[in-house]
Amino acid sequence: MSEIRYNRLEDNYVIIAPERLHRPDYMSWSKEEQSVTSCPFCEGNEEMTPSEIYAIRENGSFADEKGWSARVVPNLYKAVQIEAPYLLKSIGANKVWEGFGAHEIIIDTPEHLNSLSKWSQKTFFHWFKTIQARTQDLKKDERIAYISVFKNHGPSAGATQPHPHTQLIGLPMVPREIVRKYERMYSYYMNSGNILMDEILEEEKRDKKRIVIKTESFIAFCPFASEYPFEVMIASDKISSELETIRDTQIKELSALLQELFIKMERELGNFDFNMSICVAPMKKHFDVDVTCRFTIRIMPRIYRHGGFELSTSTMINPIEPEKSAKLLRGVYDEY
Numbered sequence: 083m084s085e086i087r088y089n090r091l092e093d094n095y096v097i098i099a100p101e102r103l104h105r106p107d108y109m110s111w112s113k114e115e116q117s118v119t120s121c122p123f124c125e126g127n128e129e130m131t132p133s134e135i136y137a138i139r140e141n142g143s144f145a146d147e148k149g150w151s152a153r154v155v156p157n158l159y160k161a162v163q164i165e166a167p168y169l170l171k172s173i174g175a176n177k178v179w180e181g182f183g184a185h186e187i188i189i190d191t192p193e194h195l196n197s198l199s200k201w202s203q204k205t206f207f208h209w210f211k212t213i214q215a216r217t218q219d220l221k222k223d224e225r226i227a228y229i230s231v232f233k234n235h236g237p238s239a240g241a242t243q244p245h246p247h248t249q250l251i252g253l254p255m256v257p258r259e260i261v262r263k264y265e266r267m268y269s270y271y272m273n274s275g276n277i278l279m280d281e282i283l284e285e286e287k288r289d290k291k292r293i294v295i296k297t298e299s300f301i302a303f304c305p306f307a308s309e310y311p312f313e314v315m316i317a318s319d320k321i322s323s324e325l326e327t328i329r330d331t332q333i334k335e336l337s338a339l340l341q342e343l344f345i346k347m348e349r350e351l352g353n354f355d356f357n358m359s360i361c362v363a364p365m366k367k368h369f370d371v372d373v374t375c376r377f378t379i380r381i382m383p384r385i386y387r388h389g390g391f392e393l394s395t396s397t398m399i400n401p402i403e404p405e406k407s408a409k410l411l412r413g414v415y416d417e418y
């Protein structure tokens with residue numbers, strides 16, 4: 083039996099339809115991997131990228147040379163650029179921004195391994211510290227209203243480079259879905275005095291069925307209205323609203339959680355394609371986020387293609403119940 087489930091956080095519906103579970107659509111990473119010598123993101127090939135904006139480096143190493151553990155460069159194929167004028171024009175009834183914004187690539191690790199299950203906890207730690215450093219720096223730019231941080235891993239997730247990387251796009255406006263989400267969390271707080279995400283996490287902790295890993299400060303769970311099979315959300319449990327306020331001890335905890343989670347996900351899905359979004363709250367001048375939201379990371383495996391129904395209705399069909407995904411990820415195989 084399928085179910086139409088309501089997503090309280092996104093104010094959207096998802097159709098959980100186990101009857102549609104089938105495998106022929108499964109898309110996996112191309113086995114023809116680019117060689118290390120021609121990869122612009124590999125250590126030793128620094129001259130193949132634009133000059134670095136930021137890097138975590140060994141003492142004594144120089145910019146744009148070997149000796150880094152995470153490195154940030156401008157995207158060569160920018161969606162927006164920081165050099166463009168910060169100008170909102172009107173063309174008739176239409177409004178146009180002149181392509182202003184920041185588009186950066188975080189090269190997550192010098193190693194060409196394309197699977198996060200093989201990352202060390204230190205690699206996750208440096209990756210997260212780099213995201214923190216770049217968002218903190220970009221938030222100083224008054225023209226930027228919102229920063230999107232995401233990973234595309236594998237061709238069916240839109241990646242064109244197999245070397246692990248994360249993208250960061252800073253925009254002069256806040257995208258509509260993000261505005262709606264933060265407004266919803268804010269009005270929920272004003273009306274009930276409660277934080278929506280805390281309520282969702284309390285429900286998950288009571289129910290237990292969808293929790294994959296729980297640590298002192300974070301919970302990894304398959305959301306009740308997961309839009310993707312094996313979708314996992316990691317949320318900070320009452321500690322942090324914003325990426326920037328997560329302390330080093332918590333980043334270490336998060337790094338261990340991510341390592342364990344990706345080992346579990348890969349055990350079930352192989353080297354799977356996925357999108358990941360790392361929640362960055364809109365700038366304070368746009369929203370008061372301190373008390374109304376929680377930091378989250380969302381991992382969306384791209385196992386099935388979307389069709390016309392999903393595109394025309396913005397409603398996803400997920401053939402795997404989140405309870406089943408969580409159970410398999412926890413390593414519980416009875417009944418299946």
Ligand SMILES: [Zn+2]
Nearest residue numbers: 121124194245
């Ligand atoms: Zn590489």
